[in-house]
Amino acid sequence: MVQSALLCENISADQFGLLLNKYEGLLESTSSAKPTKPGQKxxxxxxxxxxxxxxxxxxxxxxxxxxxxxxxxxxxxxxxxxxxxxxxxxxxxxxxxxxxxxxxxxxxxxxxxxxxxxxxxxxxxxxxxxxxxxxxxxxxxxxxxxxxIFFSDEAYYWLCHDAKPCPLKYNAKEYRDLDSSAQKLVERLGVNATDIERVAFVVMRKNHDDAISPRPESPPPVSQRRRTTASGERGQKRKFQGGSKDITPPRLRRSQRGKT
Known part of the structure; x- marks a missing residue:
């Protein structure tokens, strides 16, 4: 889940700016992960x-x-x-x-x-x-x-659906709802619509707990580290329960109209 402080109705100007600054790095990593064909940008x-x-x-x-x-x-x-x-x-x-x-x-x-x-x-x-x-x-x-604002999935999820993925129809009504929510944020924070779009991309694509400069974690005590047993087998590693998960929008069925 997205932190409450990062929901569009709660986000501060400082948090907005920090997230916006992370867009370029996230985009570069996303670009590197998507291979291109010869001659393709x-x-x-x-x-x-x-x-x-x-x-x-x-x-x-x-x-x-x-x-x-x-x-x-x-x-x-x-x-x-x-x-x-x-x-x-x-x-x-x-x-x-x-x-x-x-x-x-x-x-x-x-x-x-x-x-x-x-x-x-x-x-x-x-x-x-x-x-x-x-x-x-x-x-x-x-x-x-x-x-x-561009009607991206991430922008709609963040501004209109509490940063949760949902099925979209990509119709005029949904865009009016998106535009209305975006204008409220424009007025509250004094930002522009295009930057809201990029921040939404970061919020919905990045690890939300790490989005705002977290403190570095200290290494665990020696007593909690994995040890090698006498038989040479490693002890079972405990499953980590904390932290947050990336939110990746579910794959939606294509519009039958062929246009979005």
Whole structure:
């Protein structure tokens, strides 16, 4: 279980900052554990595109350039590698016409900046094949990272379900609940939505008891260490009962709609 102090309604600004600082190291270890095919970008490289390059390119009402089909595919690849892999999703996203992708996103963003409403913007972007509320929120979040949170499993579990995994439908109602919870944390701690997403990833993926600089443990007394018996066999090692367990979200069935 997640420590009570690390639940979203209890977490302090200092704890939030410590957890945020652990994201990069956790991502690097996750990336190293996921082999890549020749010519394929690593998760760490995709993560840099998602959180740095894409934000620089698309952030604000007047971005450096409009989002194109290749940009969408890169973000979707990050989503699939960063979270649950869905084998049909990229094929559906790739099947969209390039001009339609650019026009659809440009139209949704134009309406969003006139009247910032994440739910309406998601509806506009989700007209594309393979793009549901979760993926649409990812595309929207790089345009407005301060206010728009990406609908990741970890973010929903932490903000809306007491940091406990649960089945998700990836629908508009769930995103509204996520957005509402995220905005409360934004206002309480003065943080941005994208950082909340990364902290949620750390909380749900990392050993929670070790998340905030624990004291180093002293070695056990000699009398408690394993000893070798006269016959050369080692004494039975006691099963450790303390500590915490990593929380890994259960594998969920794929949406029959083929879009998230």
């Amino acid at each position: 690593t998760l760490a490289e995709l993560d840099e595109f998602r959180y740095e390059t894409a934000v620089k390119l698309f952030r604000s009402e007047k971005p450096q350039h409009a989002m194109q089909h290749d940009d969408v595919k890169s973000l979707v690849e990050w989503k699939l590698r960063h979270g649950k892999f869905r084998p049909t999703l990229m094929k559906l996203v790739t099947s969209n016409d390039e001009d339609v992708v650019a026009e659809t996103i440009a139209g949704a963003m134009s309406a969003y900046w006139k009247a910032p409403d994440a739910s309406k913007a998601l509806d506009g972007i989700a007209r594309l094949k393979g793009i549901g509320p979760a993926t649409a929120s990812l595309l929207l979040s790089v345009h407005d990272p301060d206010r728009v």
